Amino acid sequence: MKVDGKPYRTIWLAEDGWTVEIIDQTRLPHRFVVERLQGLEAAAHAIRSMQVRGAPLIGVTAAYGVALAMTEDPSDAGLERACATLLATRPTAVNLRWALEEMQRLLRPLGDNARRQAAYERAGELAEEDVALCRAIGGHGLALIEAAAAKKKPGEAVNVLTHCNAGWLATVDWGTATAPIYLAHEKGIALNVWVDETRPRNQGAALTAWELGHHGVPHKVVADNVGGHLMQHGLVDLCIVGTDRTTATGDVCNKIGTYLKALAAQDNGVPFYVALPSPTIDWTLSDGIEEIPIEERDAREVTHLTGATADGSLATIEVVAPGSPVANYAFDVTPARLVSGLITERGVATASREGLAALFPERVP
Ligand SMILES: CSC[C@@H](O)[C@@H](O)C(=O)COP(=O)(O)O
Structure with missing residues (x-):
């Protein structure tokens, strides 16, 4: 998406063809700094310190981290050490484990000499795939915003509430929760996005507000506890949030405070949607509260x-x-019972084992 009119992604291969560049998100919104990652430790540090964050971007950064590690040490031991180091950076977003398993599956059978190039190619593909998944989520979510717009008087804005940053900064491009918003904005649908500040790290106030502002999407930042009041007064048409890990049964783990927004949404009859690419589904889990590491x-x-x-x-x-x-x-x-629907790249699923299995039958273990 655009920063000062120039299109950016959150992560890309530098011109030298082997170092990796990222936008350092710890410096936003006051400084726009591009950081160069030159090895495994730099990639692990970027995830741990939240220079990059958001489940999909964590996964892609980890894949590039493996590629950087294969430049340093492409042996079996080097591969295992890289994956263990990266896996230990953050526990909740399952995209991290998913990306590392994907890299291990690809690289383990290869000889040391072939690993470096294969790792860079696959990391690049995962980045492209993430962009495509988010764009597809946008298309399915757009239909929900269009339906809300159809109930409005001419010129009246659709009010969307979002929590944390599930925007393009949390992915490679487009975002998950924001992809429908960007597409609706492109189509000329009048919007107002309520941006929860999202204490303690303020990903809403610092990141979501920054990216929506740079893209010209009308929005207002609200303190974390305002959402319930807005919903009671009919000022939210729908909520769309992201997720770091969703169970096979549709329980949704996301930034602290998401649950309270979902409760307020249910009490006020406001639809509460969660946007996610399929790598965020943890098919091994069925009880989010008991099983997801927080x-x-x-x-x-x-x-x-x-x-x-x-x-x-x-x-x-x-x-x-x-x-x-x-x-x-x-x-x-x-819990799944509070979620109106899961907006995935294949369509909107009910938040249930049956709903997810119907859209992704080949992934069910
Ligand atoms: C598309 S991102 C979905 C989630 O990763 C996002 O909502 C979130 O909770 C990010 O948390 P963070 O701690 O900033 O990595």
Whole structure:
């Protein structure tokens, strides 16, 4: 999507043909910095520190991380070490495990000399596939926005609420939750996107607002607890969020706070959709609350905030009473019963084992 009128993706192969470039998302929205990854450790650090984040982009970065590792050490031991290092970076998004299994399946049977090139080719393909999956999700989600628009008076905006950043910054391009939004905007449908700030790391306020703004999509940032109020007053037509891992039964794990939005949506009769590419489905799990590992992150994400001061320089301040203990759960699980539909690349499924199996019969174990 566009940054200052120029099309960008979140990750790409540098001109030298082997290093990998990313947009450093820890610097947004105040600085646009492209970072060069030159080895396995740099790729692992980028995922761990959330320079890249969002389930699909984590998966593609891991695939490129394996390619970088194959430049350093293409032996069996090198491959296993690379996959173990990358797998340990973040626990919740299943796209990470999926991408690493894909790379291992491809590379294990190959000789050391063939691994490097094969790894780069497959990482590039996974990036392209992610773009295609997100674009297809956009098409299916667009129909939902069009249906909402059909009920509006001429010129009246469709109000879409989203949580965290499931935008193009969380994927290679388009985003999952935002793909229908970008397509609706391109079609000239009047929109207003309610952007939850998404404490503690503010992916909504910092990233979703930034990317929608750069693409010219009308939006308003709201504090995390505003969604319920908006829904009570008829100001949300539909919610669309992303997911880091969805069980075979349709339970949805996403950024902390998603569950509360789903509860408010059900109480107010607002449709609550989850947009996801199929690599985000964990076919081995059937109970999201019991089985999905929830990442717990550094307390400093809760106690401190970084932002720009009046002169444009960056400053970090403490916002919690000094010394107070903190718990920082990064994700929660929304049970399938609260989800109106799963917007996948193959269409909108009901959030159930049957619904997912009907769209992806060949993936059912
Ligand atoms: C298309 S991205 C879907 C999810 O990965 C997204 O909603 C989310 O929760 C991202 O969390 P993050 O901790 O920023 O990686």
